[in-house]
Structure formats: C-alpha cells, structure tokens
Amino acid sequence: MSKISACRCHISVHNSIWVGIQTMSASMQIPTPRAMFPDIEPYETGMLKVSDIHTVYYEQCGNPDGKPVIFLHGGPGSGFTQRDRTFFDPSVYRIVLMDQRGAGKSTPPAEIRENTTWLLVSDIETLRQKLGIERWMVFGGSWGSTLALVYAIKHAERVKALILRGIFTVRRKEVIWLYQDGGTYIFPDEFEGFMKPIPEVERFDLMGAYYRRLTGYDKDKQVAAAKAWSRWEMAISRLYLDQDNLSRAEADNWALQFARLECHYFVHGAFLEKDDWILANVDKIRHIPTTIIHGRYDIICPVVTAWDLHKVFPEADFHIVPDAGHSNREPGIQTQLLNACDKYKDL
Known part of the structure; x- marks a missing residue:
C-alpha cells in the first residue's frame, strides 16, 4: 500500500470514529421528564406546637376530601418547597406538607435542642391526629426516606403506601462516604472547598470538626461552616451541576438550618438504637405497598443502600434510574415519582 493510500485509510477510519461519536452524543441528550402537576396554593396553613421549644409549620393542598398523603422533606433541615406540592394530582390527593423541627418556616430555626428522629416521628403522628386522618400515604426522599421508613416501622397501621427516593439509612458507612472518604474521589475539587474551613490537624474527623463550629458561639464561624457544608451537598446532588442549587447554599439562614440539623443528626447516628436499625426492622413493613426509586449515579446516597433495602424488602417495586443522581428534579x-403517585391513586 502506498503512503498516500495508507494516509487516506487512516483519515477514513478517524472520520468514521468521529461520525460515531457525534451520533452517540446526539442520542445522549437529557431525557424529557414527565411534567409536574400545576402549581397550587394551600387551602390551609398552620403552626402546630409540638414542644415547649418547637412549633412546626404545615399546610394542606389539593382535594380536602381526597386521599391523604404526607410529603417528608430531606436534609434534615432543608424544608419543603412550593414545587413539592406538584408531585400529586390535586384532584385526587389531600396533600399534607410539614417543615420538620428547626427547618423551613418552623420555629425556632436551626434549633437542635429537643430535635431527634423519634420526636419527628411523634410530630408526624400529632399532625395526623390533628387533621383527623386515619391512614395516609407517606412520600419521602433522601432524609425523607429515612424518616418515612422509621415512621412506617413504628406506625405501620397508619401507612397505606410508601414512595421512597434516594434511600438513606444513616449507617455509619453511608455518612463516612459522604463527609469523610468517598465522594471526595469523584468530586475532589468540591471536596477541597468542603475541607477548607477545617484546619488540617482536624481533618481526620470532618463531621466532628464541623459540629464544633456549627454549634459554637462564634456566629461568623457558624455561617462560614454552614455555607461550606451546604455547598458540598448542593454541588454533588445532581448528575449535571445546578447553579440554582448552589445559590441556596449562599443564603445564611437556609445554610444554617440545613447544615446544623444535618450535622446534629449524623453525628448522633440519627438517634437510632443501632447502626442497621432500619434494615433490621423492615420485616414490620413488608406488607405495605411500596415503591423505591434511586439514581444510579447518586453520590450523596450511593445506590448500594437502595440495593440493601431491596434485598430485605423484595416485595417493593424497585427502580434504578440509569441516568440520574440524587435530586428529585432529575x-x-x-x-418515576409521578408514576408512583399515580399508581397508588386507587388505594
């Protein structure tokens, strides 16, 4: 073969590869999601006194005579948003949303006293009784999935169905993955920012170092630590970086609620009796219709936790979303969440 022929052959192969890459890139577009239901306003809002310290905010939307569902937000500390109302068909569902202790519009904000998983479970029951609801569907993502599982285990007779997204059981290895030695291998650039407020001598226990700052008396250090903590999670929560997510971490009040409450809960193992308490008690809820949804590339809550739940709860519908991270906005x-809500309309 002449040098010219060989060169032409080489160019032809490269052109073929380039055409293949272009074709593959065109086919790898972000999928179009199913549309959320239209924005709605609550027909009732209220403040529920749950302790000498805490008052929690709640609201009801949709059909007052519809099928009850409670939305449990993540964090802990993130609070719910207006968008969270729109997972549910408002003509079918009586939609209840509650800001957990110290979060969102609940008062006092970012308060960690009298704030444990068991007290949050008690608040959910207090709200159910106040609203005169016999049984309801429970919808929770991330920390909300944790709280939904614990609530269902303790009050299975009150739960008609569970929709769980981004499974998190607060085992030590899950927390270490996120805040010490795991996510850093995938987002080393963002993890450097997370470590920045902590002197090198304290970095062997980043959660402990953050806890000291987030609960200390220096307000400036509290806010700086809260923003760094919050940015780390906002930066890694989606498959594609979301600037709106990052902007949340810049708001002093929201960052303090989010970071203080998360750190408080995770340093204390969510106040559960043992590390695998949730998985060890799943048998109590295997009769409840349940859907589990998890992103394949979830860095905050790696998919292995959802897989571990699936293995002890094989009756549940189980969906790994192949092109998603952690966020319910993906x-x-x-x-999948909208489909699950539709599935349980007739319960």
Missing part, C-alpha cells in the same frame, strides 16, 4: 427520577 428527569428520570421525577417521572
């Missing part, structure tokens, strides 16, 4: 996860 197209595949959003679609």
Whole structure:
C-alpha cells in the first residue's frame, strides 16, 4: 500500500470514529421528564406546637376530601418547597406538607435542642391526629426516606403506601462516604472547598470538626461552616451541576438550618438504637405497598443502600434510574415519582 493510500485509510477510519461519536452524543441528550402537576396554593396553613421549644409549620393542598398523603422533606433541615406540592394530582390527593423541627418556616430555626428522629416521628403522628386522618400515604426522599421508613416501622397501621427516593439509612458507612472518604474521589475539587474551613490537624474527623463550629458561639464561624457544608451537598446532588442549587447554599439562614440539623443528626447516628436499625426492622413493613426509586449515579446516597433495602424488602417495586443522581428534579427520577403517585391513586 502506498503512503498516500495508507494516509487516506487512516483519515477514513478517524472520520468514521468521529461520525460515531457525534451520533452517540446526539442520542445522549437529557431525557424529557414527565411534567409536574400545576402549581397550587394551600387551602390551609398552620403552626402546630409540638414542644415547649418547637412549633412546626404545615399546610394542606389539593382535594380536602381526597386521599391523604404526607410529603417528608430531606436534609434534615432543608424544608419543603412550593414545587413539592406538584408531585400529586390535586384532584385526587389531600396533600399534607410539614417543615420538620428547626427547618423551613418552623420555629425556632436551626434549633437542635429537643430535635431527634423519634420526636419527628411523634410530630408526624400529632399532625395526623390533628387533621383527623386515619391512614395516609407517606412520600419521602433522601432524609425523607429515612424518616418515612422509621415512621412506617413504628406506625405501620397508619401507612397505606410508601414512595421512597434516594434511600438513606444513616449507617455509619453511608455518612463516612459522604463527609469523610468517598465522594471526595469523584468530586475532589468540591471536596477541597468542603475541607477548607477545617484546619488540617482536624481533618481526620470532618463531621466532628464541623459540629464544633456549627454549634459554637462564634456566629461568623457558624455561617462560614454552614455555607461550606451546604455547598458540598448542593454541588454533588445532581448528575449535571445546578447553579440554582448552589445559590441556596449562599443564603445564611437556609445554610444554617440545613447544615446544623444535618450535622446534629449524623453525628448522633440519627438517634437510632443501632447502626442497621432500619434494615433490621423492615420485616414490620413488608406488607405495605411500596415503591423505591434511586439514581444510579447518586453520590450523596450511593445506590448500594437502595440495593440493601431491596434485598430485605423484595416485595417493593424497585427502580434504578440509569441516568440520574440524587435530586428529585432529575428527569428520570421525577417521572418515576409521578408514576408512583399515580399508581397508588386507587388505594
């Protein structure tokens, strides 16, 4: 073969490869999610006194005579948003949302006293009784999935169905993955920012170092630590970086609620009796219709936790979304959540 022929052959192969890459890139577009239901306003809002310290905010939306569902937000500490109302068909569902202790519009904000998983479970029951609801569907993602599982285990007779997204059981290895030695291998650039407020001598226990700052008396250090903590999670929560997510971490009040409450809960193992308490008690809820949804590339809550839940709860519908991270705003996860809500309309 002449040098010219060989060169032409080489160019032809490269052109073929380039065409293949272009074709593959065109086919790897972000999928179009199923549309959320239209924005709605609550027909009732209220403040429920749950302790000498805490008052929690709640609201009801949709159909007052519809099928009751409670939305449990993540964090702990993130609070719910207006968008969270729109996972549910408002003509079918009586939608209840509650800001957990210290979060959102609940008062006092970012308060960690009298704030444990068991007290949050008690608050959910207090709200159910106040609203005169016999049984309801429970919808929770991330920390909300943790709280939904614990609530269902303690009050299975009150739960008609569970929709769980981004499974998190607060085992020590899950927390270490996120805040010490795991996510850093995938987002080393963002993890450097997370470590920045902590002197090198304290970095062997980043959660402990953050806890000291987030609960200390220096307000400036509290806010700086809260923003760094919050940015780390906002930066890694989606498959594609979301600037709106990052902007949340810049708001002093929201960052303090989010970071203080998360750190408080995770340093204390969510106040559960043992590390695998949730998985060890799943048998108590295996009769409840349940859907589990998890992103394949979830860095905050790696998919192995959802897999571990699936293995002890094989009756549940189990969906790994192949092109998603952690957020319920990602197209595949959003679609699966809406489908699950439709599935349980007739319960």
